[in-house]
Amino acid sequence: MAKHIRLVSPIRPLELTPITALTAVLIAVPFVLTTYQTSITFEILRYAILGMALNLFYGLLGYVNFGQVAFYGLGAYATAVSVIVGVPLFLAPFVGGLIVAGLAYLLSLPLLRTRGIYFAIATLGLAETIRLSFLKIPFLGGSYGLVLHTSYQLVEAYYTLLAIFASLLAVTYLILKSSIGVELRAIREDEEAAESMGVNTVKYKRLVFTLSGFYTALAGGVFAWLSTYVNPETVFQTLTTIEMYIVVLIGGAGTMLGPVVGGIIFYISKINLLVNYPELHFLMFGALLTITVRLAPRGIVGGLEQYVRMRRIAKLRGRRA
Amino acid sequence: MTRVSVLKATGMSKKFGGVTAVDNVDIEVGRSEAVGLIGPNGAGKTTLLNMLSGLIKPDRGHVELEGKSVDGLRPHQLMRKGLARTFQIPKLFKQMTVLENVLVPLASTDMDGAAMHSKAAKLLKLVGLAGMENMLGSELSGGQQKLLEIARALTTEPKIVLMDEPLAGVHPQIKETILSTISDMKKGGVSFLIVSHDVKTITSISDRLVAMSSGKKIADGVPTEVMLSAEVVESYLGV
Secondary structure (H helix, E strand, O other): OOOOOOEOOOOOHHHHHHHHHHHHHHHHHHHHOOHHHHHHHHHHHHHHHHHHHHHHHHHHOOOOOOOOHHHHHHHHHHHHHHHHOOOOOOOHHHHHHHHHHHHHHHHHHHHOOOOHHHHHHHHHHHHHHHHHHHHHOHHHOHHHOEEOOOOOOHHHHHHHHHHHHHHHHHHHHHHHHEHHHHHHHHHHHOHHHHHHOOOOHHHHHHHHHHHHHHHHHHHHHHHHHHHOEEOHHHHOOHHHHHHHHHHHHHHOOOOOOHHHHHHHHHHHHHHHHHHHOOOOHHHHHHHHHHHHHHHOOOHHHHHHHHHHHHHHHHHHHHHHO | OOOOEEEEEEEEEEEEOOEEEEEEEEEEEEOOOEEEEEOOOOOOHHHHHHHHOOOOOOOEEEEEEOOEEOOOOOHHHHHHHOEEEOOOOOOOOOOOEHHHHHHHHHOOOOOOHHHHHHHHHHHHHHOOOOOOOOOEHHHOOHHHHHHHHHHHHHOOOOOEEEEEOOOOOOOHHHHHHHHHHHHHHHHOOOEEEEEOOOHHHHHHHOOEEEEEEOOEEEEEEOHHHHHHOHHHHHHHHOO
């Protein structure tokens, strides 16, 4: 790994403007919107965080993890257990996140010896094994799960989630701007060539797997806090992993704001389709995803970035000609 | 004159299943020396390069870089010790820009961002790719991709560069650029081990030639002698 991580492209205030504006708007949400609207924003933030955490591993590194939901479920359970043993509620998701990060690192040792489809299947198998095991573990409540015995605290949970969202945005931005971002994308493009170009691929893959697990677990922890209840069928659903991929693919894999845009579009579409077409919503959602991927294979933000880059090249060529 | 060895490999062997790809090959490259590695298809040249650059593990053999053992080191560790390589089919990071491609090897050095950019610009100029910094790797022609791969291999100021078919399928003008880059770098103290089927060109730029056939080394010496060796003539012409 690089002896120290350096910026390879400058931090531009103009790039930070939409992020700062978005964060400011999100801070104001509980004050200006209704409880229902705040809970909708909470869900959008939750999906954006899940998308951004997956984006670190899938978008930047190019590895497909079909068991990403395992981190989410483990984070929810670790938070629930932390609350039950007396950890203050606002700290519990972070304790849970750290526990899951440790587990993710240990899991990365055998899992990341595999690549491609083998890695994807191994992670899917692991997530299912964890879900089935949690259904049978008595002290974790088996299929009934665990109750946190806390009250519904939307505003507190919302601001905790917002802090996690802002920190993940900052982490993603700094990665994309730094030497580590260049190295991660090199691994995504061609792992063998990256290794030959001096990139310590094993260390980076473990690092990003752990970081992605940590942030996914934090989202799971805040979900447990707000719902005051966790059980295996709720927090280990394979569907949640699929939803994370939809968020990333709609917005744009490997981009900073893609999962945020994807999270907004995904959740608003999801609730609208669910309310208006309860029998057909999965079908319609599939069609929406297919159309998006067909028209913008790099996602919405990825497509825009490509357009801007092509314009810049055309302008440079025009100037030279 | 005594040769100061940069790369020295002894007894290199590799089998894939029942097929012996490389059989007990010794090879040495001195400082500022260009060694051409020739042989018919299936001779084991690329396998030998893959073993020397750490991409595949040899069954047997010992490798030294500047007199120190580098056995078992991974490619990124060898790169940092001064051994760089290019591939027969350029392995560019195709969805990254030309500039980013050159920044990848620099990312594992101690340089700050400005120094990395300055170094990258210098190398892109050296190989004739200045002005193409914002293009994606996939948008370059085949020859330009070879040039970019060479620029990338030279970024960390290697002691030796292993090149696999750098001249195959490139435009004569780009071929000239590649040859002059090799010549300039050699003068600066860099060594080269170059696999090529272009015997005429490789003979003209190499100080020595090593010939392989069916996994074995069959000749090693100055180009004119090697090309007249009976075994080399037989392996190429079958007579």
